[in-house]
Amino acid sequence: MFTPGLYHILFISTALFFIGVFGFLTRKNLITILMSVELILNSVNLNFIAFNKYLWPDKLDGLFFTIFIIAIAAAEAAVAIAIIINLYRSHHSIDVDNAEEMKY
Amino acid sequence: MSGSTIIFYMLAALTLVSGVFAVGTRQIFRAAIFLLFSLIGVAGLYFWMQYEFIAAVQIVVYVGGITVLIIFSIFLTQQAGDKMPKQKIGRQIFSALAAFFGFALIMLQLFQHTFTGTINQPMEPGVTNIGTQMLGVNNGGYALPFEVVSMLLLAALIGCIVIAMKTTGGISNKE
Numbered sequence: 001m002f003t004p005g006l007y008h009i010l011f012i013s014t015a016l017f018f019i020g021v022f023g024f025l026t027r028k029n030l031i032t033i034l035m036s037v038e039l040i041l042n043s044v045n046l047n048f049i050a051f052n053k054y055l056w057p058d059k060l061d062g063l064f065f066t067i068f069i070i071a072i073a074a075a076e077a078a079v080a081i082a083i084i085i086n087l088y089r090s091h092h093s094i095d096v097d098n099a100e101e102m103k104y
Numbered sequence: 105m106s107g108s109t110i111i112f113y114m115l116a117a118l119t120l121v122s123g124v125f126a127v128g129t130r131q132i133f134r135a136a137i138f139l140l141f142s143l144i145g146v147a148g149l150y151f152w153m154q155y156e157f158i159a160a161v162q163i164v165v166y167v168g169g170i171t172v173l174i175i176f177s178i179f180l181t182q183q184a185g186d187k188m189p190k191q192k193i194g195r196q197i198f199s200a201l202a203a204f205f206g207f208a209l210i211m212l213q214l215f216q217h218t219f220t221g222t223i224n225q226p227m228e229p230g231v232t233n234i235g236t237q238m239l240g241v242n243n244g245g246y247a248l249p250f251e252v253v254s255m256l257l258l259a260a261l262i263g264c265i266v267i268a269m270k271t272t273g274g275i276s277n278k279e
Binding site for chain 1: 112135146158173191234
């Protein structure tokens with residue numbers, strides 16, 4: 001029961017995912033929303049590695065998915081921060097409430 | 105309880121507690137630092153599962169790259185020391201309920217399900233095996249996604265430069 005196994009790691013990754021969802025729903029600042037997205041992506045990576053280790057240790061497919069997700073997350077964070085800094089330059093604020101011009 | 109079990113629970117507590125503080129604190133710089141500790145906890149879990157390569161990638165890319173990028177953008181866009189405004193209590197309660205019920209649903213499904221794994225001989229997740237399969241073009245090789253990701257990184261690089269470039273002279277849109 002207390003020896004850590006697949007279910008314990010899946011519990012951690014699910015909890016991390018919903019912590020990220022909570023942050024994504026409550027935050028207004030764009031940088032903190034980006035941080036919540038990073039938490040969600042990390043929980044997904046943890047899932048892939050746990051399934052690879054405990055269920056299919058004869059393959060490396062989960063590991064490759066994790067590597068590609070990390071690469072895509074890095075690209076996404078870089079583009080998002082470029083957009084945030086550009087938004088700050090024109091609006092002097094990075095709250096989602098103040099960026100309403102792209103809405104219509 | 106063996107030492108491995110104790111280390112596992114310590115890493116789990118580090119990850120989850122700093123994750124909660126990262127989404128809960130009202131000072132944005134502290135949120136970034138707590139996010140850093142949460143990512144270190146996840147890297148520790150990879151080490152605990154003996155996937156050393158992926159743990160090293162996690163530390164290099166997330167802890168060393170993305171968190172530093174986030175901290176830099178905080179320095180560029182926030183005034184030092186002021187707190188973020190408080191959220192409406194109804195919105196917080198709604199979000200907490202949504203997160204809690206989603207968590208409960210997933211947990212319910214998870215503990216009713218039994219996973220059946222393979223019984224084949226395990227494959228060492230070392231750098232040699234990873235590199236051979238990553239750049240292999242045979243059955244099961246990952247050469248095509250590797251090239252696609254390299255194109256994606258190039259596109260992201262050019263996109264960042266174009267977005268962040270200052271428009272010099274000519275048409276000045278707003279200020």
